[in-house]
Amino acid sequence: MQKSAKDFLAGMVFVAFGLAFAYAAWNYDLGTAIRMGPGLFPFALGILLILLGIMVLVEGMVAGEGGPIGAISWRGLVLIITAILFFGFFVRRLGIAPALFVTVLLAALSSTRTGILAALILALALTVFCTLIFIYALGLPLPLFGPWLSFGGA
Numbered sequence: 001m002q003k004s005a006k007d008f009l010a011g012m013v014f015v016a017f018g019l020a021f022a023y024a025a026w027n028y029d030l031g032t033a034i035r036m037g038p039g040l041f042p043f044a045l046g047i048l049l050i051l052l053g054i055m056v057l058v059e060g061m062v063a064g065e066g067g068p069i070g071a072i073s074w075r076g077l078v079l080i081i082t083a084i085l086f087f088g089f090f091v092r093r094l095g096i097a098p099a100l101f102v103t104v105l106l107a108a109l110s111s112t113r114t115g116i117l118a119a120l121i122l123a124l125a126l127t128v129f130c131t132l133i134f135i136y137a138l139g140l141p142l143p144l145f146g147p148w149l150s151f152g153g154a
Contacts, residue, residue: 018053
């Protein structure tokens with residue numbers, strides 16, 4: 001029986017994020033199965049993430065593949081965190097289209113295997129796709145272009 005430090009740490013991260021989501025969602029109205037509240041979906045996702053983390057933890061302790069954890073991809077870590085923070089801070093200021101484009105571009109460039117052309121194509125495609133879904137299909141009240149990017153105007 002070999003233990004896997006990678007699986008164990010990954011399971012711990014899943015459990016920690018699941019607990020954080022479930023705890024944050026607990027402060028919202030969960031509602032009922034018939035009339036779901038705004039906290040039910042994130043709470044359920046948090047619970048599922050906890051369960052997934054426990055399964056990964058158990059696999060890491062029982063049937064994991066041994067070996068060193070390896071080097072941390074600092075480039076990927078920094079770019080992913082930057083992408084998330086960028087979107088959170090700028091989606092209402094720049095609008096959903098530019099914020100999505102930059103967010104996806106940063107996330108795509110976090111991999112050393114993704115070239116700049118592939119990252120640009122991915123950013124453009126996901127921006128168009130998400131804009132169609134979230135603004136036009138679901139009708140979310142997010143501006144396509146925000147106040148910082150006034151085209152024409154007052």
